[in-house]
Structure formats: structure tokens, C-alpha cells
Amino acid sequence: MDRALELNLIEELLGLREAKTHFLDQAIEFNSVDHYQSEIIFNEERESIFTRLPAVAAHVCEIPNPSDFVKREVAGRSIIVTRDAEGKARAFLNVCRHRGTQLVSEESGCKHRFTCPYHAWTYANSGELVSAPHLESGFPGLDKAQYSLKALQCDERFGFIWVVANPEVTIDFEQYFAPIADEAEALDLADMAIAREEKKVHKSNWKILVEGGLESYHFKVAHRKTIGPYFEDNLSSYQMLGDHMRSVLMRSSMHTLKELPTSQWRLRDHANIIYTFFPTTQLLVQQDHVVWINSRPVSATETELRLVTLAPTSRLEDDTYWEKNHRITSNTLNEDFVIGESIQAGLATGANEQMTFGRFEGALPEFNRVVKRYTSA
Numbered sequence: 001m002d003r004a005l006e007l008n009l010i011e012e013l014l015g016l017r018e019a020k021t022h023f024l025d026q027a028i029e030f031n032s033v034d035h036y037q038s039e040i041i042f043n044e045e046r047e048s049i050f051t052r053l054p055a056v057a058a059h060v061c062e063i064p065n066p067s068d069f070v071k072r073e074v075a076g077r078s079i080i081v082t083r084d085a086e087g088k089a090r091a092f093l094n095v096c097r098h099r100g101t102q103l104v105s106e107e108s109g110c111k112h113r114f115t116c117p118y119h120a121w122t123y124a125n126s127g128e129l130v131s132a133p134h135l136e137s138g139f140p141g142l143d144k145a146q147y148s149l150k151a152l153q154c155d156e157r158f159g160f161i162w163v164v165a166n167p168e169v170t171i172d173f174e175q176y177f178a179p180i181a182d183e184a185e186a187l188d189l190a191d192m193a194i195a196r197e198e199k200k201v202h203k204s205n206w207k208i209l210v211e212g213g214l215e216s217y218h219f220k221v222a223h224r225k226t227i228g229p230y231f232e233d234n235l236s237s238y239q240m241l242g243d244h245m246r247s248v249l250m251r252s253s254m255h256t257l258k259e260l261p262t263s264q265w266r267l268r269d270h271a272n273i274i275y276t277f278f279p280t281t282q283l284l285v286q287q288d289h290v291v292w293i294n295s296r297p298v299s300a301t302e303t304e305l306r307l308v309t310l311a312p313t314s315r316l317e318d319d320t321y322w323e324k325n326h327r328i329t330s331n332t333l334n335e336d337f338v339i340g341e342s343i344q345a346g347l348a349t350g351a352n353e354q355m356t357f358g359r360f361e362g363a364l365p366e367f368n369r370v371v372k373r374y375t376s377a
């Protein structure tokens with residue numbers, strides 16, 4: 001992060017604390033509860049957002065070498081993410097071009113060829129159909145070049161392998177990530193590895209789960225038994241970075257910086273920084289590691305979350321330390337996820353027609369504006 005920006009972010013929050021106020025937007029805002037329940041809106045989001053924008057399929061440490069692969073689901077599609085002989089990351093729909101069988105059933109492995117379990121059509125890990133039993137007699141004139149695996153746009157960036165789930169769509173990754181790229185790069189995520197992880201389907205709309213990470217209004221209440229005491233009450237700021245967002249949640253320790261020269265001010269030590277990479281990836285930047293939250297929207301009312309503690313590779317062996325850290329993160333975030341399920345159940349009663357966002361919850365309507373820009377909602 002640019003040093004002047006880092007100091008500005010700290011000064012802004014210190015100023016708000018001193019003035020005993022909050023980071024306030026212009027006005028109270030609303031969002032119809034349909035956006036969290038309607039399968040019609042969800043399907044639109046799937047078509048216009050999840051299949052068309054980059055989603056993280058894997059961290060680079062999950063396929064470090066040529067021929068390593070993982071099977072993933074993105075926007076309801078099973079995909080294979082692998083590295084070809086040159087080490088280039090590639091992604092394909094996990095579908096045999098003969099009659100559609102899923103090629104790979106294992107979650108991960110190392111193979112330079114994928115052979116279909118039905119009639120053994122075999123593909124190179126760069127996608128080409130290399131052989132098929134009795135090809136000449138059974139399929140005279142078939143142009144093998146037309147039968148490569150369906151490739152998805154795939155890009156290695158900030159330590160992650162990003163894919164676009166619709167093979168007909170290509171986007172300009174450079175441009176899409178430009179407003180957040182420098183800060184994402186500075187996190188050195190490629191030099192980190194998975195220390196701990198967990199995965200669970202929550203009965204909650206994906207946006208409710210994202211929204212839970214965008215405000216600190218709830219910290220002193222919902223997190224009173226975990227991290228609440230370490231944070232200022234309802235003091236956080238946010239900035240849009242294109243479709244993405246940076247949120248800065250002020251720790252109670254930040255005010256002690258006033259006794260130190262600004263040369264010693266380090267935002268990361270006195271705030272939680274959350275980067276929301278639109279639409280489904282959030283990074284929670286902690287003092288010495290990063291928590292990666294990957295969301296996989298399943299339906300209007302269900303979302304699978306993968307919660308990963310990424311630790312610097314050089315410190316990965318400190319098992320007890322990462323176990324302890326991951327437990328704290330998991331316990332805290334699960335407080336949010338349980339509330340997310342409670343909100344979803346609450347909306348289903350019909351008690352509320354809209355979500356009501358206070359002026360210090362301005363990041364939530366901003367996030368929803370990005371969603372609506374991609375859909376006709």
C-alpha cells in the first residue's frame with residue numbers, strides 16, 4: 001500500500017475517534033429482501049456475475065508443479081484446474097467432449113493426461129484430444145482439433161489462479177483488477193501456503209455473508225465474546241477500488257500511535273483490512289498472515305464458504321501457532337455466519353420488506369450497487 005495512503009487511512013480513523021463520530025455516508029439506504037431470496041434474481045446473478053467475472057479456483061500452492069490438478073466447482077460448473085508441461089495454469093470444463101461424462105472424479109492429483117472413465121477418450125493437460133479407442137473406424141473424418149476440452153480463461157495473479165466459468169467469455173483481467181492490483185501484489189500471497197482450512201455450506205444468501213464483513217457496527221455486540229474488546233465501537237472506513245473494496249476496521253490499539261512518530265505507523269498492526277474482490281473472494285489481512293474467504297453461491301439461500309488461513313511459507317511449520325490463529329478466526333467468523341443464517345430465516349418470515357442500512361453501513365449499499373450494475377435488478 002502506498003505510504004501516503006496508509007497514513008491517510010490511519011489519520012482518518014484517528015480523527016473520527018477524536019471527534020467521537022463514525023465514517024458516515026450521506027443517507028440511510030435500503031435494499032429489497034427479494035435480492036436475498038429470489039431464485040430468479042439468483043439465476044440472473046449466476047449468469048451475469050458468477051459465470052462472467054473472475055473467481056478464485058485455487059491458491060498457487062495447491063497446484064505447484066506441472067501436471068498437478070484440482071477439481072473445483074465455479075458457478076455451478078465442475079472444472080479442472082491444472083498446470084501443463086510448461087507450468088502454465090490452465091482451466092477446463094470437466095466434461096468429456098464425446099458424450100459428456102465428467103473426466104475427473106478425484107478432488108486433486110497429478111496427471112499429464114485425463115482419460116474419460118466411459119470410453120477412454122484421452123486428453124493432454126493442455127486440453128487437446130490425444131487419443132480415442134477405435135477412432136478411425138467409429139468416427140471417420142472426425143477433426144480431433146475440434147474436440148479439445150472446453151478451455152476457460154485462466155490467469156495466475158496475486159498468488160491465486162482465477163478462472164472465468166463461461167468458456168464463451170473473456171475479460172480483461174489487467175483492467176478488472178487494476179484498482180486493487182498494487183495492494184494485492186504487496187500481500188505476497190504467492191509466497192504463502194495453506195496452513196489450515198475448512199469448508200461449509202451455510203443457509204444464507206452469498207451477499208448476506210459478504211455484507212457481514214463490511215461493517216463494524218456489530219463488533220461490540222455480536223463479537224463481544226471474541227474480538228469485540230479489541231476493536232473500537234463502530235469505527236471503520238471503506239473505499240471502492242473499481243468493483244472491489246477495501247475496508248479498514250480500527251483496533252482499539254490504533255490510538256496509541258499518536259505517541260509515536262508517523263514513521264512507525266503501520267496500519268496492519270492496528271486494523272483489520274478486508275479486501276473484497278468482487279464478487280466472491282475476500283481477504284482479511286492480519287498482522288502476520290492473511291485469511292482467505294472464498295464463497296461459492298449455491299442457490300438464493302445457500303452458500304458454501306471456504307475459510308483458509310494463508311501463512312508465509314517460511315513459517316508454515318509453526319503448527320500450534322497456526323492452529324490457534326485459525327481457531328480464533330473460525331470462531332469469530334462463525335459468529336457472523338450463524339447470524340447470516342438467522343437473517344436468512346428471518347427474511348423468510350416476510351416480516352421485513354427491505355434491508356435498512358445506516359449511514360455507517362454505507363459499504364453494504366455500495367457493494368449491492370455493483371451487484372445491480374451487472375444484473376437487470
Ligand code: FES
Nearest residue numbers: 096098099116119
Ligand atoms: S463420454 Fe467420454 S469417452 Fe465417451
Ligand SMILES: [Fe+2]
Nearest residue numbers: 212213223336
Ligand atoms: Fe463480524
